[in-house]
Amino acid sequence: MPPNSYISTPSHDSYDVVIIGGAMMGSAAAWFTAQDPDFDGRILVIDRDPSYEKCSTGHTNSCIRQQFSSALNVRISQFGADFIQNLPRHMGNDPRVPQLKIQNYGYMYLADTDAGADALRAAHAVQRAEGAGTRLMTPDELAAEYPFYATDDLVLGSINTKDEGYWDYMAVFDWWRRQAREKGVEFLADEVTGITRDGARVTGVALASGQRIACGQLINASGPRAARTAAMAGIDIPVEPRKRYTWTFSAAQPLSRELPLTVDPSGVHIRQDGADTYMAGAHSHIDPAVDPDDFDMDHGIWMDHVWPAIATRIPQFEAIKVLREWAGHYAMNTFDHNAICGPHPELTNFLFMNGFSGHGLQQAPAMGRGIAEWLVHGRYRTLDLSPFHFERIAAGKPYVESAII
Structure with missing residues (x-):
């Protein structure tokens, strides 16, 4: 199946993980979760624009840098650079995966x-x-x-x-989607129109097609539409x-x-x-x-x-x-120019991958890995991404990144 192929009808009415947004960040979360040997579940990625014509990924300048003002962002880009330049190794030594380099x-x-x-x-x-x-x-x-x-x-x-x-983001993006599909991840062309809750848990999503999908975990990876997606769950984010x-x-x-x-x-x-x-x-x-x-x-x-x-x-x-x-x-x-990621403190099965303020493409490898660790293991096992959690916003304590272009 081509890497950009989307289905029109999901195979199931319930998934362990539903990801809203299938561009760079959503595909990273899907791939890292699916390839974790401890994950044994179903993943559904939902995107309203499978052509990627109206998403940040499709209009990127495709660059990576380590010149940030916070140490965590430097480490995130260092992993990103390693992932890009050792793509075959990170993708299981798949002989089809190209060797890339950063210009x-x-x-x-x-x-x-x-x-x-x-x-x-x-x-x-x-x-x-x-x-x-x-x-x-x-x-x-x-x-x-x-x-x-x-x-x-x-x-x-x-x-x-x-x-x-500069680096070839399309090669990474394509192979994340291709391998994710080969591991059973479904990519659905549809639009989320509502999110259902039962107290402190998300229970599912409603789609423009009229379908309803139940979920165990829900990831908001909807790029510039992140605030609209969060609002469906009754959450306000400054994106x-x-x-x-x-x-x-x-x-x-x-x-x-x-x-x-x-x-x-x-x-x-x-x-x-x-x-x-x-x-x-x-x-x-x-x-x-x-x-x-x-x-x-x-x-x-x-x-x-x-x-x-x-x-x-x-x-x-x-x-x-x-x-x-x-x-x-x-x-x-707009709060501090840094990512909002990880679980909501009260709606704990609603996870953020939002607000990257222009850094999303280069940060996708580390963010995808971190979200997958949280989903599968309940904690970060490599980089601690907790400074990006939602709690800082609710507490009014910014974690500022000043190196913004």
């Missing part, structure tokens, strides 16, 4: 204020303590190694070229769809070396895309919550903000040609 052009964070430089230094200390290869660069060092940057206004740069850059714009372009004067994913102080980021093409990303200054079906472009952002910022930082990009453009969504956790 390590790295991330380059630039600071043009003393406060921005202090933030880079603080994050650098966290990253180095976790074994990341991050190094700080003075404006003179930046000019010497990356002569295409305009550095007159810069105070400091931060870069890591080990396990940071909103925030629009992110992407452009690919060619330059009349291509750069002499590979361009790191450069996070400019203006908020614009640019990186290498192909051999002679580049990618830019940005959002509006207001950055409002939007409808999860809103993928309209704002063409004024390019002319008024993005192109001027690009040409200012890299003068060779004064003459460029836009090749493609699109809008996608971050599932933004």
